[in-house]
Amino acid sequence: MSGTKRVNIQIGQEVEIVLKKDQRSGALTRGHVKRILTNAANHPHGIKVMLVEDNQVGRVKNIL
Template structure:
């Protein structure tokens, strides 16, 4: 599960996201999903979410 399919991501899940300003360095930020912002079923760069901390980024990894 690499975060490219919307159905894999649910509110309350622990994920690692890359923020817009970190895309070149691919620095990951961990957090809990609050809202799913991508409306389509999938996205090649990862589903965009808002974390409970307010950070917005694309899911790169779903943590267990």
């Protein structure tokens, strides 16, 4: 499922995000959603979230 729509993302859900530092390489980081940071209903590059594990922030690419 795509991470471009806010309605698809729930707190505690497992997702893969791309961190700001990894945008060029496209490397994904897996974790659980702690907070949803994007207020818009959708975003073309993915909804920005914070992960529970280590408070990393990135845009959702895949919902697992």
